[in-house]
Amino acid sequence: MTQKLTIIRPDDWHVHLRDGDMLKAIVGYTARQFARAIVMPNLTVPVTTTAIAQNYRNRILAAVPEDLKLEPLMTCYLTDRTDAGDIRRGFDDGIYTAGKFYPANVTTNSAHGVADIRNIYSALDSMQDIGMPLLVHGEVTDAGIDIFDREAMFIECILKRVIADFPDLKIVFEHITTRDAADFIMESGPNIAATITPHHLEFNRNTIFQGGIRPHYYCLPIAKREIHRLVLRQAATSGSSKFFLGTDSAPHTVGAKESSCGCAGLFNASCALQSYLKTFEEEGALDRFEAFASLNGPKFYNLPVNKEKITLEKSGDTIPNTIPVSDTYIVPFHAGETLAWKLDTSINV
């Protein structure tokens, strides 16, 4: 049985690093595991211009603990008023790596998102032209559509249309949660890929309601039926280069989660690789983990593969019960549990 795994240092192709005290409290967890991170722009004041992105990038770099490194890859929050010229300049100058499409009001801090996809068509035109990936939160927002159907509906109502109108646009369908999305990705061209989170590989919608309502398992897109989880596990471990790692680690303080109207998102940065490895080992696919975690993402983004390596060993890793943030705390994914795989922080090959 494999006891040790040395792989090229992975990147996280979707993470929420937040700002202020929260950023300072959590960024080290991402930096410990990953070399680069695609940083989500849904701050309270969203990252809608190159100037905001540059300042935010500097705050992230300043918050990374001294003994660690992280290269933040910035994204632009697309709005109905996005300036296609600013997008183009931001990408050409290396400030932006991708543009993020949140349908308006789909999730946390998305009120400034896009009301109608046609409102960003000039930005999409530029992005297609310059090879800048579009990252999509793939859920429709119509309150009349069942929350468990919103991702599948997004494919039919929006994604197919965007692909038809911009056939060469690079698109990442983020944090997919359904068989519909996994099948769609497999059938689409090489410019369409998807990220899969560690948590959607580990639990289904029953877990959210096991013995009562469990807010720490609530995220968006919401976990679906077991059949969807099984298909996601097949997709992630299939060896297809169209799927890659994106944690969607999205911390909220305990008060914001354990509330009468709790926030969506779970913090998994303290156990992301351990959690993914649990899935890959259970699926007999440890030999395919490096491609999913470290190769497929850079290939899609046309970026170099990292030079550094990391080692994980099966020595057991107990995840903390809580992660302190100023005078409160976060309850992380797998809080207090011991997972089999542990990142060996003493070795950097």
Ligand code: DOR
């Ligand atoms: O669960 C989620 N949390 N989904 C998102 O799309 C946003 C995220 C957040 O920012 O908290």
Ligand code: ZN
């Ligand atoms: Zn996210």
